[in-house]
Structure formats: structure tokens, C-alpha cells
Amino acid sequence: SQELEQSPQSLIVQEGKNLTINCTSSKTLYGLYWYKQKYGEGLIFLMMLQKGGEEKSHEKITAKLDEKKQQSSLHITASQPSHAGIYLCGAIFSTSGTYKYIFGTGTRLKVLA
Amino acid sequence: DTEVTQTPKHLVMGMTNKKSLKCEQHMGHRAMYWYKQKAKKPPELMFVYSYEKLSINESVPSRFSPECPNSSLLNLHLHALQPEDSALYLCASSRLANNPELEGCEAFFGQGTRLTVV
Numbered sequence: 314s315q316e317l318e319q320s321p322q323s324l325i326v327q328e329g330k331n332l333t334i335n336c337t338s339s340k341t342l343y344g345l346y347w348y349k350q351k352y353g354e355g356l357i358f359l360m361m362l363q364k365g366g367e368e369k370s371h372e373k374i375t376a377k378l379d380e381k382k383q384q385s386s387l388h389i390t391a392s393q394p395s396h397a398g399i400y401l402c403g404a405i406f407s408t409s410g411t412y413k414y415i416f417g418t419g420t421r422l423k424v425l426a
Numbered sequence: 427d428t429e430v431t432q433t434p435k436h437l438v439m440g441m442t443n444k445k446s447l448k449c450e451q452h453m454g455h456r457a458m459y460w461y462k463q464k465a466k467k468p469p470e471l472m473f474v475y476s477y478e479k480l481s482i483n484e485s486v487p488s489r490f491s492p493e494c495p496n497s498s499l500l501n502l503h504l505h506a507l508q509p510e511d512s513a514l515y516l517c518a519s520s521r522l523a524n525n526p527e528l529e530g531c532e533a534f535f536g537q538g539t540r541l542t543v544v
Contacts, residue, residue, distance in 0.1 A: 343527035343528050344526070344527060344528075344529075344530045344531075346532055346533075348535075353514060353538070353540060354537055354538060355430070355432075355516060355535035355536050355537040355538050356469070356516070356518075356533075356535040357535075358532045358533070358534060358535075361530055361532050363528075363530050401468055401469075403533070405526045405527055405531070406527075407527060411474075411481055411482055412474075412526050412527070413471055413474070413482060414459060414471065414474075414518075414520070414533055415471060416468040416469050417468060418468055419466075419467075419468045421466075
């Protein structure tokens with residue numbers, strides 16, 4: 314089973330529109346990381362959220378972690394073609410005393426000019 | 427410097443070949459990771475090194491052999507691969523926290539090696 318589920322799976326929006334991507338965990342999150350990936354390239358770190366209710370912004374991207382710390386949302390305001398890519402949420406989970414850095418199912422974003 | 431460098435960028439190898447992927451970081455991170463990513467899928471964790479020692483092996487076939495010769499370098503040795511092993515291989519590094527679930531430690535990724543097995 315997937316520990317981090319993202320929705321929607323893919324998204325096509327017109328340039329200038331706002332959009333939201335969600336990430337839901339089956340366990341309480343002690344830290345949630347958002348990354349962006351261009352096709353065939355490495356992941357670029359966007360933001361880290363650790364406290365319930367925390368919200369962070371960078372340029373036109375805002376991410377929030379809910380109070381229960383099991384869901385995070387990423388909101389893009391006035392989308393641009395440069396926002397296109399794959400957005401991945403990530404978290405660290407412990408299993409039998411070891412820590413694993415795992416990723417959500419991903420959301421593919423296309424922005425039409 | 428938040429750069430993780432992976433070489434080569436592209437690699438085509440036959441099923442009987444032996445090759446190696448290399449990863450280097452100079453951020454002083456003591457955790458390093460190998461991920462495998464197939465098309466339209468999220469990265470899947472393969473190996474984790476902590477303080478240059480293998481701490482996690484996600485049941486990866488022995489034809490993949492990781493090595494961490496020092497705190498800045500991570501290698502992935504490949505031998506007798508199958509066509510289904512073709513994928514993007516990503517290396518990442520992060521600082522090590524006593525309790526990463528509470529302290530937070532973002533991972534920095536390389537650009538990946540696009541591997542094709544023929």
C-alpha cells in the first residue's frame with residue numbers, strides 16, 4: 314500500500330489559473346517535503362513543513378500542513394508555463410528503527426500558454 | 427553548494443556488461459541514497475547509507491551493488507542487468523538527524539543517470 318497518496322494524478326490548467334495539489338498520509342507526518350521534477354531530471358526541493366497548521370510560501374507557491382499532520386496541500390497562484398512538471402510530496406517514516414525517505418504518487422502539471 | 431553530481435547522465439549497457447554509476451556531494455551530508463524511477467512513477471528507494479555504512483537495502487537484486495568509499499562518494503555497481511532495469515537512477519543526500527521525523531532533513535538530488543539495458 315502507498316503511504317503517501319497525491320491527488321489529482323494529473324492536472325492541465327490554463328496559464329494564469331490557480332491550482333491545488335493534495336498529499337494525504339496514512340500515518341501522522343512529522344515532516345512533509347515538497348519537490349518538483351522536470352521530466353527525466355532530478356528533484357528540486359521546494360519546501361519543508363513540520364508543524365501542524367504551518368504554512369510556507371515561495372514566490373507563487375504556498376504549501377500548508379493541516380493541524381492533524383496527515384494532509385498537506387500545495388497551492389500555485391496565477392500559474393505559468395514554468396510551473397509545469399511533476400510535483401512530489403515526500404516524508405520520512407520509521408520502520409523497525411530505521412528511517413526511510415519515501416515519496417507520494419506524484420502529480421503531473423501541465424500549464425497551457 | 428547544494429549540488430549533488432551524478433555521472434554519467436546517460437548509459438546504455440548490454441546484459442553481460444559491468445558498469446558503475448557515480449554520485450558525489452560536498453555538503454557534509456552523512457546520509458546518501460539511491461533511488462530508481464520508472465516512467466510516470468515516483469522514485470523508489472533502493473539503498474540508504476548512513477555514516478558510510480549500508481543501513482537500508484530495499485530487497486534490491488544482487489546485480490545492483492552499492493558502495494560508499496567515503497563520506498562524499500556513492501557508487502552503484504551494475505552487473506548482468508535485465509532490460510526491465512532500464513530506468514532513471516537518482517542519487518540523493520541529506521544530513522543525518524537523531525530523529526529525522528522531528529528534526530527535518532531535506533534531501534538534495536542529483537540530475538540522475540538514464541540507464542538503458544539492451
